[in-house]
Amino acid sequence: MAPETIKIRISDDALAIACGADEVAEAFEKAGATVERVSSWGMQWLEPLVEIEGIGFGPATPADVPAILAGGADDIRIGPVAAHPFIAKQQRLTFARAGKTRPLSLEDYAATGGWKGLSRAREIGPEATVEEVLASGLRGRGGAGFPTGIKWRTVAGARADQKYIVCNADEGDSATFADRMVMEGDPYMLIEGMAIAGFAVGATRGYIYCRSEYPHAIAKLEAAIRASARIVAPFVLEVREGAGAYVCGEETSLLNSLEGKRGEVRAKPPIPALEGLFGKPTIVNNVLSLAAVPTILAEGAKAYADYGMGRSRGTMPIQLAGNIRHGGLFETAFGITLGELVNEIGGGTQSGRPVKGVQVGGPLGAYLAPDQFDIPFDYEAYAAVDALIGHGGITVFDDTVDMADMARFAMEFCAAESCGKCTPCRIGSTRGKELIDRILARAPRGRDTVETLPQMHNAPRTTRSLEDEIVLLEDLCETMKFGSLCALGGFTPYPVMSALKHWPEDFGVKARQPETVG
Amino acid sequence: MADGQSARLDEIIADHIGREGPLLPILHDVQSTFGHVSEEAKRQIAKALNLTRAEVHGVVSFYHDFKSAPAEKPVLKLCRAEACKARGVEALVADAQAAAGDRVAIETIYCLGLCSVGPNAMIGKSVHARLDGAKLDALIRELA
Numbered sequence: 001m002a003p004e005t006i007k008i009r010i011s012d013d014a015l016a017i018a019c020g021a022d023e024v025a026e027a028f029e030k031a032g033a034t035v036e037r038v039s040s041w042g043m044q045w046l047e048p049l050v051e052i053e054g055i056g057f058g059p060a061t062p063a064d065v066p067a068i069l070a071g072g073a074d075d076i077r078i079g080p081v082a083a084h085p086f087i088a089k090q091q092r093l094t095f096a097r098a099g100k101t102r103p104l105s106l107e108d109y110a111a112t113g114g115w116k117g118l119s120r121a122r123e124i125g126p127e128a129t130v131e132e133v134l135a136s137g138l139r140g141r142g143g144a145g146f147p148t149g150i151k152w153r154t155v156a157g158a159r160a161d162q163k164y165i166v167c168n169a170d171e172g173d174s175a176t177f178a179d180r181m182v183m184e185g186d187p188y189m190l191i192e193g194m195a196i197a198g199f200a201v202g203a204t205r206g207y208i209y210c211r212s213e214y215p216h217a218i219a220k221l222e223a224a225i226r227a228s229a230r231i232v233a234p235f236v237l238e239v240r241e242g243a244g245a246y247v248c249g250e251e252t253s254l255l256n257s258l259e260g261k262r263g264e265v266r267a268k269p270p271i272p273a274l275e276g277l278f279g280k281p282t283i284v285n286n287v288l289s290l291a292a293v294p295t296i297l298a299e300g301a302k303a304y305a306d307y308g309m310g311r312s313r314g315t316m317p318i319q320l321a322g323n324i325r326h327g328g329l330f331e332t333a334f335g336i337t338l339g340e341l342v343n344e345i346g347g348g349t350q351s352g353r354p355v356k357g358v359q360v361g362g363p364l365g366a367y368l369a370p371d372q373f374d375i376p377f378d379y380e381a382y383a384a385v386d387a388l389i390g391h392g393g394i395t396v397f398d399d400t401v402d403m404a405d406m407a408r409f410a411m412e413f414c415a416a417e418s419c420g421k422c423t424p425c426r427i428g429s430t431r432g433k434e435l436i437d438r439i440l441a442r443a444p445r446g447r448d449t450v451e452t453l454p455q456m457h458n459a460p461r462t463t464r465s466l467e468d469e470i471v472l473l474e475d476l477c478e479t480m481k482f483g484s485l486c487a488l489g490g491f492t493p494y495p496v497m498s499a500l501k502h503w504p505e506d507f508g509v510k511a512r513q514p515e516t517v518g
Numbered sequence: 519m520a521d522g523q524s525a526r527l528d529e530i531i532a533d534h535i536g537r538e539g540p541l542l543p544i545l546h547d548v549q550s551t552f553g554h555v556s557e558e559a560k561r562q563i564a565k566a567l568n569l570t571r572a573e574v575h576g577v578v579s580f581y582h583d584f585k586s587a588p589a590e591k592p593v594l595k596l597c598r599a600e601a602c603k604a605r606g607v608e609a610l611v612a613d614a615q616a617a618a619g620d621r622v623a624i625e626t627i628y629c630l631g632l633c634s635v636g637p638n639a640m641i642g643k644s645v646h647a648r649l650d651g652a653k654l655d656a657l658i659r660e661l662a
Contacts, residue, residue: 015632018647044634174599177631205538212546212583213630215643240539241546244582246628260541260567262580278538320634322604327634350605359600363628395633397604409603413628419580 006033006069009051012103013040013184014216015177020061021048027062031069039185041099042329043086046078051099056081089345091307092331093295093315094178094288097186104223109188115231117294121196129200130156133293135301137313142168142249142286143361143390143487145312145379151283154273156201158281163203165194165235166258166277166284169210169217170242170249173362175321175393179287181329183210183217186291187224193290195232196297197283206237207277209254212244246417250486251284253419264419265486286391288317307333312378322358322395323349332377339373342396353398357502359406361390363413364491366498367403388494403503408436410495414488425489428480432496435473439507444469470509473500526551527559531566541567541577545584553588592661593623595640596654601633610637610654617655621662 010016010025025035028050041049046058050068056078057068067073078084081099092098101108109115121129134149155163167190171179182190194206210218221239229236245263248254252266255277276282292314296304305313312334318341320327325347342348342358349355357367366387368375375381382389397406414429438445444464451459464472477493484490500507530547534540544563548555555578564574578584596614598607611624618624632638635647639657646657 014630014645015635015647018630018632018638018645019635047635171631172629174629175601175633176629177633180631213627213640216645240542242581243542243546243584244627245580257542258539260539260577262576264580322601322633322636324634363600393601393633395601395604401604406600406603409600413599417628 006052008033008035009038010035010048011040011099011185012037013047013181014214015044016040016047016049017216019047019059023062024048024050024060024065027065028069031065033069036102039098039101039103040181040329041081041087042095042181043081043084043326044328045326049081051081054080054082056084086326086328086330086345090331091315091333093304093307094182094189094291094317095186095329095331096295097189098181098329101186103185103187103220104227106188106227109186113298114188114294115192117297118192118195118199118232120297121199126156126200126202129196129297132297132301133200136292136296136304137301137308137311138289138292138296138304139312139379140286141288141292141316141391143364143388145389148285148289151273151285152197152201154271155203155281155283158274160281162205162278162280163201164277164280164282165197165201165203165206165237166251166255166282167194167206167208167287167290168249168251168254168284169208169214169287170246170254171214171287171391172211172246172249173364173391173393175359175395176319176362176391177321178317178319178329178392180214180217182287182291183208183214184220187220188228189294190221190287190291191224191228191232191237193293194237195235196293197285197290198232198235201281201283203281203283204234204236206235207258208237208239209242209248209258210239211242211248245419246413247419247486247488250488253486254284255282262419264421265488267485288391309333309335309376309378310380312380316377316389316392318377319391319393320346320396321393323351323398324394324396325350334378335376337374337376338368338394339370341377341394342373346394346396349396349398351398351400353400356397356399356401357403357499358397359395359495360393361388361494362393363410364388364487364494365390365393366494367406367502368498369502386494386498388491402506403499404436404440404506404508407496407499407507408433408440410492410499411436414492418488422483422485422489424480424483425485425492428476428484428489429492432473432476432480432492435469435476436496439466439469439473442466442508466508470500470507523552524558524562527562528566531563535566541569541574545578545581549584554585556586589623591621591623593625593641594618594658594661595625595627597628597630597636597638597640598626599629599633601629602636602638605636607637607649610649610651613651614654614658617658618662622658624658 049058257263411432
């Protein structure tokens with residue numbers, strides 16, 4: 001086949017680009033082939049993935065180009081991409097277009113069912129639209145899992161001259177990239193979801209607050225907003241760039257940041273649904289929640305709610321990351337076990353060593369040990385074992401990791417990113433880091449000058465033992481968990497306590513009865 | 519602040535002042551135009567937005583992206599969050615620091631959203647994945 005008649009599909013997702021997709025695309029163009037830049041399939045270990053008439057090659061380098069064009073390159077040929085087990089096993093609703101469409105093509109979007117949800121919403125009216133989202137059982141995909149329909153109903157019922165739709169695209173959790181993939185790969189779906197939300201609750205303005213670490217996503221969104229302005233009118237929306245503060249992923253902190261203030265958390269109540277952005281009723285939804293809405297409206301609430309288990313309905317885009325052989329985006333109905341995700345789909349660790357633990361739900365999520373791999377992916381099942389699904393990110397660690405180091409990092413991260421408004425988070429995280437440092441150095445804290453003064457007769461007489469320090473750490477975690485204003489300080493104890501519970505030997509202590517821990 | 523800079527700052531302020539919550543967009547433009555947000559810039563922005571200088575300073579100092587002084591050397595941001603740690607970034611840090619010396623600043627960033635192909639780094643707006651010692655070293659040498 002002559003090169004110019006061959007159409008090559010390569011992703012222009014930031015991850016593919018970081019792995020060298022631009023160079024591969026350029027090499028194909030130099031060889032005379034036509035290159036079409038599409039969204040990513042989400043099989044990230046194969047990026048840059050080259051697709052020719054449905055057949056995939058990956059990971060490809062510019063040096064592979066002549067062989068691929070000549071019909072060879074058997075060593076990186078993966079066969080039909082859509083039939084690859086990693087894709088075939090998924091139930092893709094939010095990521096139905098992944099790998100198949102050009103992200104900024106309005107033509108591709110409309111041809112694959114785009115804008116159907118918005119048309120249907122306009123047909124059935126605002127109230128029925130809210131009811132549809134409520135009936136779908138959709139829960140906030142950002143982490144808290146609050147029913148999206150209830151939030152919408154509250155805003156719809158509020159009276160105000162101006163209401164807002166705010167999309168939380170401050171995806172700061174390590175191991176999460178689903179929001180980024182939606183924004184870069186299918187931006188019109190997010191825009192459609194926001195337009196539906198605006199129509200349903202009577203909001204005419206929307207903001208997408210995207211983190212500054214995602215320049216590719218911001219560029220795509222801005223282009224997509226310009227191209228689709230006429231379709232979503234009278235709804236007007238705008239991208240706002242964050243400025244490197246993790247805590248701005250917390251909704252009230254995000255609202256302060258949008259208003260041009262320090263990203264400090266607000267006390268609730270008032271809830272943002274009643275007094276949100278600039279004091280007006282505001283829907284704050286995660287990218288994945290809003291991106292699920294067009295499907296719910298187009299296919300009906302029941303079709304969506306038929307997926308899933310218990311009170312976790314629909315599908316969850318799960319992100320497999322860290323030391324994993326087959327990392328990427330795996331969207332499936334709730335209920336899949338952690339073991340299936342890590343071992344069967346993910347193929348175990350990349351290093352080939354045994355899995356020691358996995359962190360589910362980002363930096364504020366608990367570490368789970370392999371003996372917990374039978375837990376189904378479900379909000380309630382995770383809550384029952386003091387863990388959380390969060391934004392659906394899974395980081396796999398092999399047996400070379402020191403879990404006490406990871407616990408220390410959780411505290412260090414919290415100290416670096418705390419907004420400083422509440423004391424348990426601001427001071428607790430710093431003291432927690434110092435405390436774990438002492439535990440790791442096996443150097444318990446002795447009495448200081450003040451404690452040796454005669455009037456300090458209640459102060460301890462002896463140097464603390466390692467066990468005393470552990471008890472102190474547990475106490476501190478308890479205080480942070482129940483005393484912090486938001487999830488940053490409140491959930492940092494999850495990784496710390498779970499590491500201590502499952503891997504006490506890394507802290508230099510023997511395993512203890514579960515009830516004395518956590 | 520030189521007159522030319524002050525005029526450019528006025529333009530930036532004028533571009534955004536009609537928007538809702540204009541402070542962050544203004545600061546982003548100031549940061550990318552001048553490389554930092556100076557004391558004079560804080561005063562000029564505060565005056566235009568009817569804020570106190572302290573309020574503007576409070577916002578500038580809160581966010582990692584805004585700097586009060588210009589960067590003295592090129593910056594490489596290395597992700598050291600959990601997923602990159604799981605993929606071995608910590609083992610690269612000492613050599614990277616040595617290669618950077620005092621010519622390149624290696625800053626820590628938490629997560630670029632490329633968590634299955636780490637260790638990852640960002641230079642300006644370009645992202646780099648699957649780093650090992652040699653690749654990271656090459657990136658640092660390119661900057662120096």
